[in-house]
Amino acid sequence: MISETQFYNELNLIIQNAIREDVGDGDHSSLACIPKEATGKAKLLVKDNGIIAGVEFAKMVFNYVDANLQLEIFINDGEKVNFGDVVFHVSGSSQSILKAERLVLNSMQRMSAIATKTNSYVQMLEGTSTQILDTRKTTPGFRACEKWAVKIGGGENHRFALYDMIMLKDNHNDFAGGITNAINKTKEYLKQNKKDLKIIVEARNLDEIKEILQSEGVYRILIDNFNFEDTKKAVELIGTKSLTESSGNINEKTIRQYAECGVNYISSGALTHSVYNMDLSLKAI
Numbered sequence: 001m002i003s004e005t006q007f008y009n010e011l012n013l014i015i016q017n018a019i020r021e022d023v024g025d026g027d028h029s030s031l032a033c034i035p036k037e038a039t040g041k042a043k044l045l046v047k048d049n050g051i052i053a054g055v056e057f058a059k060m061v062f063n064y065v066d067a068n069l070q071l072e073i074f075i076n077d078g079e080k081v082n083f084g085d086v087v088f089h090v091s092g093s094s095q096s097i098l099k100a101e102r103l104v105l106n107s108m109q110r111m112s113a114i115a116t117k118t119n120s121y122v123q124m125l126e127g128t129s130t131q132i133l134d135t136r137k138t139t140p141g142f143r144a145c146e147k148w149a150v151k152i153g154g155g156e157n158h159r160f161a162l163y164d165m166i167m168l169k170d171n172h173n174d175f176a177g178g179i180t181n182a183i184n185k186t187k188e189y190l191k192q193n194k195k196d197l198k199i200i201v202e203a204r205n206l207d208e209i210k211e212i213l214q215s216e217g218v219y220r221i222l223i224d225n226f227n228f229e230d231t232k233k234a235v236e237l238i239g240t241k242s243l244t245e246s247s248g249n250i251n252e253k254t255i256r257q258y259a260e261c262g263v264n265y266i267s268s269g270a271l272t273h274s275v276y277n278m279d280l281s282l283k284a285i
Contacts, residue, residue, distance in 0.1 A: 001147075001157050001159070001160050001164065002160045002161075002164050007144060007148075007160075010143070010144035011057065011060060011144050011145065011148075012060075012064075014141065014142060014144060014145060015060060015061055015064050015103070016064075017141065018103045018106075018107075019064065019065065019099075019103065022102055022103060023099055027095065027098060027099045029098075030094070030095045030098045030099065031095065034094050034095055034098070036093075036095065038093070038094045038095070039091070039092060039093060039094060040091070040092075040093075040094040040097060040284055041089055041090070041091040041284070041285050042089070042090050042091075042097050042101075042282050042283060042284050042285060043086045043087075043088070043089050043090075043282070043283055043285050044058070044086065044087040044088050044089075044090075044104075044108070044280060044281075044282055045084075045085075045086055045087075045280065045281050045282070045283050046081045046082065046083060046084065046085040046086070046087060046278075046279075046280055047083055047084075047279040047280065047281060048081075048083060048112075048278045048279040048280070049080075049081065049082050049083060050080070050081060050112055050113070050115070050116030050119075050278050051078060051079070051080060051081070051112060051115040051116045051118075051119045051152070051153055052075055052076075052077060052078070052079055052080075052081045052087055052108075052112050052115070052278075053077050053078070053108065053111035053112045053114065053115035053148070053149045053152040053153065054077070054104075054107050054108035054110075054111035054112060054145070054149070055073060055075070055076055055077045055087060055088065055108070056077055057107055057108070057111065057145060057148070058071075058088070058104045058107070058108060059071055059073075061100050061103050061104050061107070062090060062096075062097075062100050062104070064100075065096050065099050065100040066092060066093055066096035066099075066100075068092050068093065068096075069090055069091070069092035069093065069096055069097065069100075070090070070091050070092055071088050071089070071090050072088060072089040072090075072091075073087070073088045074086055074087060074088060074089075075087045075088070077115075077152045078115070078152045078153070078154075081112075087280075089285070090282075097282075101282050104282065105280055105281070105282055107142075107145055108278075108280055109277035109278050109279070109280050110139070110142070110145070110146070110149070110275070110277050111145055111146070111148065111149035111152070112149070112277075112278035112280070113275035113276055113277050113278050114146055114149035114150060114153065114271060114272055114275055115149045115150070115152045115153035116153065116275075116278065117153070117270070117271055117274075117275050118132065118134075118149070118150050118152075118153030118154060118155040118271050119153040119154050120252075121155065121252075121255060121268065121271070122153065122154035122155060124252065124255050124256050124259075125255065125256070125259050125266075128256075128259040128260060129262075129264070130258075130259035130263055130264065130265065130266055131155070131156045131264070131265050131266075132154075132155040132156065132255075132265075132266055132267075132268060132271070133155065133156050133157070133158045133245065133265050133266065133267040133268070134146070134147055134150040134155060134156075134157055134158055134267070134268070134269075134271050134272055135158055135247075135267050135268070135269040135271075135272070136158070136159070136161065136162075137269035137272055137273045138272045138273070139272070143160070143161070144160075146272045147160065147272075150271055150272070153271075155271065156265070158267055164197070165197055165198050165199075165200065166186055166190070166197045166198065166199045166200065167199075167200045167201075167202070167222075168182045168183065168186060168199065168200065168201045168202060169202045169222075170202055170204060170224075173201075173202070178211075179201065179203075179208060179211050179212055180211060180214065180215060182201075183199070183201060183212070183215045183217075183218065184215070186199060187199075187217060198219035198220070199217060199218050199219050199220075200218070200219060200220045200221070200222055200245070201218050201220075201221055201222065202221075202222040202224050203221055203222065203223060203224065203234070204224060204225070205226075205230075206230060206233060206234060206237070209221065209223070209234050209237050209238065210237065212242075213237065213238065213241055213242075218241075218242045219242065219243065220242055220243040220244065220245050220264075220265070221234075221238055221242045221243070221244055221245070222245045222247060222267075223235075223244060223245065223246050223247070223263065224246075224247050224248045225247075225248035225249065226246065226248075228257055228258065228261060231246055231258060231261040231263065232261045232262065235261055235262040235263060243264045243265065244262075244263040244264050244265070245263060245264065245265040245266070245267055246258045246261070246263045246265070246266050246267070247266070247267040247268070250266055250268055251270065255268075
């Protein structure tokens, strides 16, 4: 993953772009009917059940919009919430609260849904040594928040983007003239460019697993779209030479069985691309 500094830079870019997109040259609905000096208070109301996420991000949003806004937080990121719970109060300029409202809600609703789904997968893996990973199948422009939500839900982050890890998938291997060529070219590229990036290589069958194992320096082998039997065989072949990761159409019905094959990680795009937003609202009080 990227550094903490770079991660927070990404979050700030999300906020800046979202406010630009949503507010433009002004929130004219508020400007038209609410005096500039008016103050108020609102609560973040939960109308669903799950794991809350995005509280710390909401603090960043409110601070960006108006550093004088005050938050009183009752429930923190990663905690369980139920219908009727109040996560926080925000008080200060009424115009500022309304300017930040939609970004806070959109972000927290989606982040909470991702954290809730991730947490359900984590519970399914309880008792195994397998960890759940996210993927790059994220909402364009919102990746940092979605990967943050996965962590809040108890999962782990895969690479952040194309630049922080090497991942040689089937197309890379085919375009490069085969797995061994792809690995060798990658090592030479990293050496020439003085880059220290971990290498993951995807395998489509057991023969490709065997070919990958002939090369040194592969951090993790992606066991893609294997059935249970072949996954067990792949894990036995790999042993401790590389870490193992299963992926490909793994869902709530199959995730436990793949974990019991002995893989170190299971990656799932569904954590971020197939969730229903948690129902939250910001209500004046």
